[in-house]
Amino acid sequence: MRTIKSIKMRKKGDLTNNILSLVVVALGIVILLFGFLRLLENARDDETRNVQRTLDGIVEKIKLLEDGQSNKFLIQGFPGANNWFLVGWSGNEPSRPEKCSFESCLCVCKGSANGADCQSNGICREVNYNTLDIFSLKQGPVGSILGVTNSANKERFDFLDVQQREDFIEDKRINLAENLIQIKIFKEKDKLIIGYYNPDVSGLSRGASAGTH
Amino acid sequence: MSRRGDVEIQYIVSLVIAIVGFMVVLLLLLSLNFENSSDDQVCRLSILSRATLPSSGQGLVPLKCTTKKICITYGSSGKCDQFAGEKGITYVRLSKSKDIDSKAEIIERQTAEAMYNCWTMMGEGRLDLFEKPISVNPLENIEEFLKLSRKQSSCVICSRVALAKDVLGQRDLLEKVDVNDYLFNQGPENSEYTYSQLFTDSQIKAPPKEFKDEFGKTENNKAGTDQLGIVFMQIKTSEDWIQAGESGAIVTGAFLVGSTVSLGATGTVLKIALKHPLIALVSAVVVVGGTAGLRAFGAAKDQELSAGYCGRFNTASEDKNVQGCSVVTPIDYNNVAAVNQLCGVIEGNP
Numbered sequence: 001m002r003t004i005k006s007i008k009m010r011k012k013g014d015l016t017n018n019i020l021s022l023v024v025v026a027l028g029i030v031i032l033l034f035g036f037l038r039l040l041e042n043a044r045d046d047e048t049r050n051v052q053r054t055l056d057g058i059v060e061k062i063k064l065l066e067d068g069q070s071n072k073f074l075i076q077g078f079p080g081a082n083n084w085f086l087v088g089w090s091g092n093e094p095s096r097p098e099k100c101s102f103e104s105c106l107c108v109c110k111g112s113a114n115g116a117d118c119q120s121n122g123i124c125r126e127v128n129y130n131t132l133d134i135f136s137l138k139q140g141p142v143g144s145i146l147g148v149t150n151s152a153n154k155e156r157f158d159f160l161d162v163q164q165r166e167d168f169i170e171d172k173r174i175n176l177a178e179n180l181i182q183i184k185i186f187k188e189k190d191k192l193i194i195g196y197y198n199p200d201v202s203g204l205s206r207g208a209s210a211g212t213h
Numbered sequence: 214m215s216r217r218g219d220v221e222i223q224y225i226v227s228l229v230i231a232i233v234g235f236m237v238v239l240l241l242l243l244s245l246n247f248e249n250s251s252d253d254q255v256c257r258l259s260i261l262s263r264a265t266l267p268s269s270g271q272g273l274v275p276l277k278c279t280t281k282k283i284c285i286t287y288g289s290s291g292k293c294d295q296f297a298g299e300k301g302i303t304y305v306r307l308s309k310s311k312d313i314d315s316k317a318e319i320i321e322r323q324t325a326e327a328m329y330n331c332w333t334m335m336g337e338g339r340l341d342l343f344e345k346p347i348s349v350n351p352l353e354n355i356e357e358f359l360k361l362s363r364k365q366s367s368c369v370i371c372s373r374v375a376l377a378k379d380v381l382g383q384r385d386l387l388e389k390v391d392v393n394d395y396l397f398n399q400g401p402e403n404s405e406y407t408y409s410q411l412f413t414d415s416q417i418k419a420p421p422k423e424f425k426d427e428f429g430k431t432e433n434n435k436a437g438t439d440q441l442g443i444v445f446m447q448i449k450t451s452e453d454w455i456q457a458g459e460s461g462a463i464v465t466g467a468f469l470v471g472s473t474v475s476l477g478a479t480g481t482v483l484k485i486a487l488k489h490p491l492i493a494l495v496s497a498v499v500v501v502g503g504t505a506g507l508r509a510f511g512a513a514k515d516q517e518l519s520a521g522y523c524g525r526f527n528t529a530s531e532d533k534n535v536q537g538c539s540v541v542t543p544i545d546y547n548n549v550a551a552v553n554q555l556c557g558v559i560e561g562n563p
Contacts, residue, residue, distance in 0.1 A: 020224060020227055020228060020231070023228060023231065024231050027231065027232070027235045028235075030235075031235055031238055036273075046275040046277070046562070049562070050562055050563065053562065053563060054563065056298075057298050057299055057563070058298075059298075060297070060298025060299070061297050061298040063298070064297045064298055073297070074546070074547070074549065075563075076280065076370060076559060076563035077558070077559045077563075078559065078560070078561070078562065078563060079272075079275065079558065079560055178557075178558040178559060179368075179552065179553045179556050179557065179558065179559050180549050180552045180553055180556070180559065181549070182549050
């Protein structure tokens with residue numbers, strides 16, 4: 001026959017064991033959460049590092065060109081690249097991100113890649129050109145709502161050595177890709193032009209409308 | 214009283230062991246710092262981490278493989294314009310005093326080594342590395358399969374091998390370069406096997422005449438390039454159509470592939486296997502002139518072999534039925550259309 005004292009002792013033992021289990025479970029959950037967050041952080045760091053590497057690579061390629069020279073360069077993609085845009089601001093544009101201070105700058109930014117987006121979610125490099133002209137040609141909405149033709153002008157197609165297409169529009173940004181893209185850079189003393197022709201029809205779903213900044 | 218004391222001591226010891234154990238795990242997680250390890254170690258570690266995760270969690274572990282840049286040049290100051298503005302370039306200097314055959318062999322070795330290192334680094338195509346499976350059966354709808362593959366196939370560009378201008382000018386030298394021959398006759402340092410044997414589980418040493426003839430056909434010849442990308446590509450499938458295909462049983466396993474012909478591990482030559490997923494994919498790239506060798510532009514007989522594997526993937530996760538095809542292929546890196554035809558997504562670091 002069990003006494004009240006022995007029952008109390010057993011309950012205390014159970015409680016001790018339960019506390020131990022609870023502590024182990026709590027620590028396990030903390031460790032799992034921590035590990036999961038570390039993995040996420042790691043993945044995000046990688047994306048930022050790759051964006052940085054891509055932008056630095058472009059800046060270095062620009063430096064290698066002589067004034068009046070142009071060349072085509074390949075940009076290797078990375079996971080998450082299609083969320084990022086290459087954009088540029090001339091020194092006199094008021095809408096440029098504050099981090100560009102008073103200089104022209106080249107940025108790779110997330111979101112719609114306007115000045116505010118680039119300020120909070122972008123990486124920028126100052127460049128010494130008064131005028132920066134960044135554009136991409138891609139398939140746009142076929143026939144605009146008001147019937148106004150918004151197709152890109154022929155000069156742009158000529159610059160990129162591709163045949164003009166009426167259904168293509170001009171975007172003032174270059175959407176990076178998760179595979180390979182080829183950009184063309186032209187450099188003059190005070191002017192820098194970077195262009196990209198996106199033949200991929202699915203590009204429509206990525207950068208929906210012609211961006212302005 | 215003594216029993217009560219025993220319980221408390223046992224409780225405290227268990228608690229201490231648990232806390233110390235968790236602290237060790239925590240420290241390991243905190244030391245998850247890849248900065249100080251070599252590129253190859255980091256890459257291998259990330260591949261193994263990914264291969265042991267279930268498909269749904271693979272996207273959380275980025276592949277930390279950085280594309281190697283190998284520049285083949287003469288002299289001490291030669292540079293490759295292809296790598297303009299890029300960092301981490303390895304220079305392979307050809308000596309002008311060496312004879313033409315030795316110099317050609319150096320170029321062949323660089324390509325073969327880059328292919329083999331990529332293949333072994335990626336687990337010889339047998340590891341389950343990428344997230345998205347392709348649901349279309351190529352035996353039923355090859356067009357749709359190729360369309361989906363272009364979007365869903367994942368690649369790692371292991372290396373880019375480029376020729377500097379001073380080497381590109383040496384047409385006599387480049388005409389001598391024959392990587393396919395090197396793959397069949399040479400092997401890595403300290404290995405008793407040739408590259409072709411290593412790619413095919415030690416089975417294929419010399420290609421049968423039938424294979425050589427098919428591979429050497431004029432329509433399979435492609436112009437060379439000044440920059441090769443050594444690309445590892447994998448497609449994952451949700452159905453067991455690899456085995457089920459008309460040639461599935463022969464092609465399952467490791468094999469060599471080029472244009473529309475493949476050489477199975479048993480030495481069987483397959484010419485009609487266009488419905489086979491891997492051959493179809495490689496052939497699609499050949500059509501746009503993608504697979505090429507490091508030769509002068511316009512050089513003939515310059516299509517290079519790729520190594521492949523089709524079958525079940527080794528996985529430590531609960532997905533026991535994961536299967537698909539992997540290939541390591543030299544591709545004309547300047548041909549954007551060809552690279553993008555093979556790679557929906559490029560993983561790793563540029």
